[in-house]
Amino acid sequence: MALGFIKKVFSFGKDKPATEDDKAPEGLTVEEQAAIAAEAEPHARSEDLPVSPVDPVSLAEMETAGGPADDDADDAADLLTAAAAPGDLGMVPLALLEAEEDAVAHPPGDVPATPPSALPGISPSRGEIDSQQGDGSLTDAAHVEASREEPDSSNRDLVGESKSPEAISPLEGEMSGGTEGGDASAAVSSFLTEAETPPLTADPALPKGFATRKVEAPVVEAAPQPKLSWFQKLRQGLSRTSAQLTGQIAALFTKRKLDEATLEELEDLLIQADLGVETAMRITDTLSSERYGKDVTGEDVSRIMATEITKVLTPVAKPLELDLSHKPHVILVVGVNGTGKTTTIGKLAAKLSGSGLKVMLAAGDTFRAAAIEQLKIWADRTNSEFIGTRLGADAAGLAYDAFEQARAKKCDVLIIDTAGRLQNKAELMAELEKIVRVLGKLDPDAPHTVLQTLDATTGQNAMNQVEIFRNVAGVGGLIMTKLDGTARGGILVAIAAKHKLPVYFIGVGEGIDDLEPFEAGDFARAIAGLTH
Ligand SMILES: Nc1nc2c(ncn2[C@@H]2O[C@H](COP(=O)(O)OP(=O)(O)OP(=O)(O)O)[C@@H](O)[C@H]2O)c(=O)[nH]1
Structure with missing residues (x-):
């Protein structure tokens, strides 16, 4: 199933092969037909179509190599598992076989063949590649695994062993992110390494004496992120909660004196924001006793809200006590x-x-x-x-x-x-x-x-x-x-x-x-x- 899907993605936008139906109707030569078609729909010509970076032929061959074309994720898993094994060149010969065709379909440097052992996002059990990300979190592969529910029926000890075929889903996920060749291209090129880029050669698609110029992508240095204080981090984290709440409060208190109706509306707002009935009433009671009949701004409400919430939370904000005499x-x-x-x-x-x-x-x-x-x-x-x-x-x-x-x-x-x-x-x-x-x-x-x-x-x-x-x-x-x-x-x-x-x-x-x-x-x- 997975490979069928991949094949579909990569063959998107390709011409279908010529059939009997494509023949010129009687009375017109094939050339005349082509000229009319070109004039009516200039982009229908195959050379104008977006070129998929991976030749579907190679995928078809991959399917053949892995089993029948309709085989499901097991086949894909076999391929990827074999490919991911360090030093294993399971998929490389295929890539090499494709190199010649690729040189024609795509300028060198666009899509170099890659040994699959360099694939990022592979689960840690496959050689522990990319098990962690820069921010200290685990990779998608680990999380995708984390979302699985069913235990492996083989019931074997999986610590340090290979993962099941579902671990392929990050790859599928990337590819299914869009149906256009461009998306697929991005997914594939993220698996390529500089070291594998084929050397610049004369391009057989160009006349003698021409070569394809390799355009170096500009290196964009990520700007160093300033380290946030814990409070800044917390504010950033809670920004959606607070923006929703303060936005609605500000709208409620625009040029309005504090009256019963406003208090009721405020109470509803606070309850909807999951603060709970008890805390919502605490806030409105305090507001009412301090500002009833007076002009109130959103900022006033926010201050009272912060004070009352602090009172509710203070008794539960406790450190985790450890009794180290227990060992452990x-x-x-x-x-x-x-x-x-x-x-x-x-x-x-x-x-x-x-x-x-x-x-x-x-x-x-x-x-x-x-x-x-x-x-x-x-x-x-x-x-x-x-x-x-x-x-x-x-x-x-x-x-x-x-x-x-x-x-x-x-x-x-x-x-x-x-x-x-x-x-x-x-x-x-x-x-x-x-x-x-x-x-x-x-x-x-x-x-x-x-x-x-x-x-x-x-x-x-x-x-x-x-x-x-x-x-x-x-x-x-x-x-x-x-x-x-x-x-x-x-x-x-x-x-x-x-x-x-x-x-x-x-x-x-x-x-x-x-x-x-x-x-x-x-x-x-x-x-x-x-x-x-
Ligand atoms: N954004 C965010 N994600 C978190 C946080 N804590 C955990 N996660 C993510 O939540 C997901 C589930 O976390 P786990 O630690 O696997 O949850 P679990 O309760 O152990 O889940 P099971 O193993 O299925 O029982 C993972 O993708 C974590 O990275 C957090 O504070 N913020």
Whole structure:
């Protein structure tokens, strides 16, 4: 299927081969026909059509090499997997075979053949290429893997092994980003390396004595990004939430005295912004008692809003307390899948090991191979110990082994990742209860901290998730992730007001440094759109 699609993309805009139907009608010669057609539709001629950078012939041959033309992603996976193996020239002979044709269809330097081992975005298990990005986050391949739900039916230990065919999807994704030859060209040329550029040769498409000039693309140096302070980063992250809120408030308070109707409208606005009824009423009550009947500006409301939100958040903005006498202090991380558990564990590990503590990460999400691999990558990056197990293995057993090993290795902190499949709630909850139970066998106080990650973008859903996990796993504190770029950051305020659970950290990006201790005042000012 994948190769069929690729072929379709790359053959877009190509002439169909001449058939019997293309013959000149009686009475006209072929030349006369061509002349008429050219005059009526000058761009219909094949030489005017956009030239796809990859000759479909080579793709057809690739399909042949990989199996029948209609073969599905397995064939594509075979090809790409073989190609990605270091030193393996699986696809190179094909590329070389195409070189001659390519020289005709495309000027040298446009689309040089590339050994597939240089492909970026390949998952870490394929030689650990590009497993991390410049900002410290994991690559698309890791994330695409992270979004998969089904376990590998082979049920083998996937730590450090090759990934399944779905890992091809970043490539497909890039290609499917557009149907035009230009998009496909961009996708393909991102896999090319300078070193593979064929030398300049006489172009057989040009008359003798001419050659194609190789145009060097100008090197555009990225301007160095100024390092933002944490508050600037937070403001930037919450800009969508605050812009929406302050925009509506400003519109509401244009040349208007504060009266009942305005207060009601304001209350609705605040509730819609996920701040919760309690906090919304707090804000309108304060505003009413201070400014009723007077002129009020959006800025006035923002200040009162920031003050009231700070009051709600201050009691929950607490540091994560570690009792290092435990050796290890065991942190169990729970939460619905995709809320950022693994990423947050990586960021926490970076902070802890960065300050000299010995950390072990345990891959207790045994349901997904990608989750195990992703945690292993974070362990490597943060110089943490790592323990994983086979896909589908008992998570509680892994937690038990991890605790024992962390003790034996004298680790200061053990952080255990867990699965978060709410789809099968009963099973998930039973698993979490069992993990807590077996850890308690080794130390009645363990786990010493149960942390829940919440995805801010899910709004009110996050509120319900706290309810569920709190009851089952005894959640003792929260970390809210993905506050960057969401318009629903207000939900943190509603959760704080309702559950009164400590909020230890907040995540404002995928990078290793994008996790910061939760500060009530900063958060309140950022959400209210204040600059200081
Ligand atoms: N923008 C943004 N993305 C984040 C943040 N935290 C995590 N992510 C991304 O969210 C996605 C899911 O994160 P994971 O850490 O895999 O989530 P998880 O809860 O472990 O998911 P499962 O392994 O499926 O249970 C990844 O693409 C992360 O990079 C954050 O603070 N901001």
